[in-house]
Amino acid sequence: MLRTVIIAALSLAAIGVGFWGYQEHKEKNAILINAENNYQRAFHELTFNVDRIHDQIGAALAMNSRESLSPALADVWRMTSQAQSEVGQLPLTLLPFNKTEEFLGNIGQFTYKTAVRDLEKEPLTDEEYNYLQKLHEQSADIQSELRKVQHMALENNLRWMDVELALATGEERTDNTIIDGFKTVEKKSEGFSESNVSMLPGNNSELDTNHLAKINAPAITEKQAVQKAKAYAQMKHVGEVKVTESGKGSDIPFYSVYVESKDGAGNVDITKKGGHILSYMNNRDVGKAKISLNEAGNKAAGFLKQQKMEGLVLHESTQYDNVGVFTFVGKKDAVFIYPDSVKVKVALDNGQILGIVANEYWRNHHDRKLAKPSLTEEEAEKRINPRVQVQEKNLAVVKNELNEEVLCYEFLGTLGKETYRILINANDGTEEQVERLRLSEPLYDRVV
Amino acid sequence: MDIYPKAKQAAVKAVFIVCLVSFGLPFLPEKPGAFSEQVIQIGAVGEDVIELQSRLQHIGYYNGEVDGVFGWGTYWAVRNFQEAFGMPIDGLVGEDTKNKLVRASKYERNTARSQGGGGGGGGGQSGGPSATAVPPGFSQNDIQLMANAVHGEARGEPYEGQVAVAAVILNRVESETFPNTVAGVIFEPRAFTAVADGQIWLTPNETSRKAVIDAINGWDPTGEALYYFNPDTATSPWIWTRPQIKRIGKHIFCK
Numbered sequence: 001m002l003r004t005v006i007i008a009a010l011s012l013a014a015i016g017v018g019f020w021g022y023q024e025h026k027e028k029n030a031i032l033i034n035a036e037n038n039y040q041r042a043f044h045e046l047t048f049n050v051d052r053i054h055d056q057i058g059a060a061l062a063m064n065s066r067e068s069l070s071p072a073l074a075d076v077w078r079m080t081s082q083a084q085s086e087v088g089q090l091p092l093t094l095l096p097f098n099k100t101e102e103f104l105g106n107i108g109q110f111t112y113k114t115a116v117r118d119l120e121k122e123p124l125t126d127e128e129y130n131y132l133q134k135l136h137e138q139s140a141d142i143q144s145e146l147r148k149v150q151h152m153a154l155e156n157n158l159r160w161m162d163v164e165l166a167l168a169t170g171e172e173r174t175d176n177t178i179i180d181g182f183k184t185v186e187k188k189s190e191g192f193s194e195s196n197v198s199m200l201p202g203n204n205s206e207l208d209t210n211h212l213a214k215i216n217a218p219a220i221t222e223k224q225a226v227q228k229a230k231a232y233a234q235m236k237h238v239g240e241v242k243v244t245e246s247g248k249g250s251d252i253p254f255y256s257v258y259v260e261s262k263d264g265a266g267n268v269d270i271t272k273k274g275g276h277i278l279s280y281m282n283n284r285d286v287g288k289a290k291i292s293l294n295e296a297g298n299k300a301a302g303f304l305k306q307q308k309m310e311g312l313v314l315h316e317s318t319q320y321d322n323v324g325v326f327t328f329v330g331k332k333d334a335v336f337i338y339p340d341s342v343k344v345k346v347a348l349d350n351g352q353i354l355g356i357v358a359n360e361y362w363r364n365h366h367d368r369k370l371a372k373p374s375l376t377e378e379e380a381e382k383r384i385n386p387r388v389q390v391q392e393k394n395l396a397v398v399k400n401e402l403n404e405e406v407l408c409y410e411f412l413g414t415l416g417k418e419t420y421r422i423l424i425n426a427n428d429g430t431e432e433q434v435e436r437l438r439l440s441e442p443l444y445d446r447v448v
Numbered sequence: 449m450d451i452y453p454k455a456k457q458a459a460v461k462a463v464f465i466v467c468l469v470s471f472g473l474p475f476l477p478e479k480p481g482a483f484s485e486q487v488i489q490i491g492a493v494g495e496d497v498i499e500l501q502s503r504l505q506h507i508g509y510y511n512g513e514v515d516g517v518f519g520w521g522t523y524w525a526v527r528n529f530q531e532a533f534g535m536p537i538d539g540l541v542g543e544d545t546k547n548k549l550v551r552a553s554k555y556e557r558n559t560a561r562s563q564g565g566g567g568g569g570g571g572g573q574s575g576g577p578s579a580t581a582v583p584p585g586f587s588q589n590d591i592q593l594m595a596n597a598v599h600g601e602a603r604g605e606p607y608e609g610q611v612a613v614a615a616v617i618l619n620r621v622e623s624e625t626f627p628n629t630v631a632g633v634i635f636e637p638r639a640f641t642a643v644a645d646g647q648i649w650l651t652p653n654e655t656s657r658k659a660v661i662d663a664i665n666g667w668d669p670t671g672e673a674l675y676y677f678n679p680d681t682a683t684s685p686w687i688w689t690r691p692q693i694k695r696i697g698k699h700i701f702c703k
Contacts, residue, residue: 039637081628088627091637096686098625105624167638168683249691249703250671256694267608267669281667283607283658289494292486294540317491318581324491325665343666357666391524417512419520439491440517440579441588 039160042089047146049083054139073115080108091164099189138192149181210363212252219272229257229268278359286322289348296324299351300344322348336396339364373426380409380424388413488541492518493577503553516577583664590630594660597634599652600642609697612670614663673701
């Protein structure tokens with residue numbers, strides 16, 4: 001009797017467990033299919049978009065009328081950014097695929113620049129036309145490779161979940177068609193990126209304009225770096241000191257000096273050549289704010305003066321909890337030099353300098369010869385939207401989208417309750433930049 | 449997360465100031481009401497700014513929210529006020545401006561608070577700024593999302609290592625070869641282990657939020673790195689081929 005009861009109970013339990021297991025299995029499958037479908041969508045959309053990119057570049061090449069060229073280029077730009085976003089949704093991060101992404105990025109950059117330009121006044125140069133032609137050929141290669149992978153994936157019902165698994169476990173199985181296909185695409189793009197760099201017209205690479213890379217001073221020693229760092233951090237009772245050298249991946253070789261003390265631990269990055277301070281960071285807990293933002297700003301200015309970084313004026317100040325962050329920019333003959341910018345962080349409990357970022361400054365700072373603007377201030381102001389109420393105006397040097405320094409009239413104005421910064425090129429009157437200035441945001445859990 | 453302790457702090461401060469004012473008033477009738485001695489300038493946050501905004505609003509110079517953050521709207525209001533009252537126009541609220549402002553306007557602490565505190569605020573939260581300073585182009589929620597990622601990825605790391613992880617996320621947003629948004633970079637499949645295993649949803653602490661704000665403000669201890677990995681656990685041989693820049697804590701940062 002007892003035996004039958006036990007058997008009955010156990011078999012009931014077994015059925016129960018079986019049912020539960022089946023439910024779990026079904027749920028897991030549903031989730032897996034869901035994830036797989038997301039990957040599939042991104043993949044098929046990617047191939048479709050690369051197809052369209054190729055077609056549209058071709059259309060732009062064949063077009064004769066300038067007016068319709070801009071929309072075609074804008075369309076290419078839109079599709080490249082979509083394709084890039086789709087690549088970002090595929091589990092390819094561990095697979096080297098960055099050259100292909102770079103290739104898409106190049107197409108996007110070029111088509112954007114040409115699409116927003118007034119092609120009526122400034123048509124495509126022969127150089128640019130050739131470049132576009134080259135992009136057309138290259139995108140054909142990428143397109144056909146991707147279509148091949150897509151065909152095989154559809155033919156053999158290949159799953160992206162398997163790709164993800166293969167990549168995650170590090171098993172580079174040779175029979176994974178998708179992985180191999182993407183590797184082929186990547187190899188192709190690698191070849192393109194080498195031949196394209198020299199061809200891209202008007203592309204100032206970051207390094208060309210980096211003044212830190214041009215310094216020809218002998219490198220400072222580790223000992224000198226430590227001395228500089230200690231003097232810089234102005235810490236008492238220095239404890240442990242550690243120095244790390246930058247590896248060969250760094251464009252500008254630097255020392256990283258870690259200094260410990262009673263006033264918190266700090267890290268100072270110093271370039272080897274010239275011994276310039278790139279950044280300093282001290283992470284101590286900051287107590288209740290006791291000094292005003294204004295006073296802290298004066299301390300920051302005093303500190304910069306002490307460091308012999310002259311010709312800088314306070315440009316922006318912001319308070320985050322108990323620290324103030326101040327942006328200083330260069331000023332020469334009443335012209336603001338925005339590329340020469342330095343940020344200083346000051347503790348509002350005792351006014352200690354908690355950090356500085358000067359890499360922008362050192363990268364851009366040089367003796368500038370400021371040309372006279374060919375437009376007058378009134379002429380420039382006429383080019384502003386008449387609905388904007390101009391409150392402040394001055395001259396400023398800024399970097400434009402092509403990474404070149406240009407002299408602009410800067411207008412700060414209001415439109416409704418918002419404040420905008422409007423930059424008008426002082427030589428040809430183009431609106432280089434319009435930007436909404438915003439300092440704060442309502443606290444969401446207080447806005448009910 | 450930091451709002452409650454701050455609100456408490458502010459409340460304590462408010463009580464303190466109210467006591468001070470009620471004691472001080474009979475003796476110093478000429479002193480500007482609750483304004484502290486400090487010079488107030490653009491970017492400041494706090495009680496002084498609430499008073500400044502309410503006073504400017506009262507006499508019609510300021511038409512924005514009384515939110516306790518000295519933003520551009522407040523800045524123009526101050527400048528216009530200074531111009532109208534024949535003072536040097538510098539946008540700084542010093543002693544002179546405060547005195548003129550106090551004489552020209554009325555300020556009722558409690559009414560200003562109910563306005564400033566986001567319509568009275570629920571749960572007894574009254575007073576204190578109802579807005580917060582954010583770096584240009586970022587919302588508190590973006591910062592929160594990044595803080596989540598930093599906390600999940602690098603919570604055992606030194607502070608510098610946390611700033612470094614935030615800086616890598618931002619470098620990727622800037623880079624041509626990665627998605628162009630913070631969320632796109634963070635949720636790129638297989639990009640961050642903390643995202644893959646769900647650790648990103650742990651509640652971040654104040655340190656990771658500070659690290660994110662530092663990174664947004666330009667601190668980049670990595671020297672513009674785009675990748676990092678933990679040499680003890682890295683599975684991909686490819687990552688070792690990247691040119692390395694620097695090691696911070698357990699992570700190696702590379703181009």
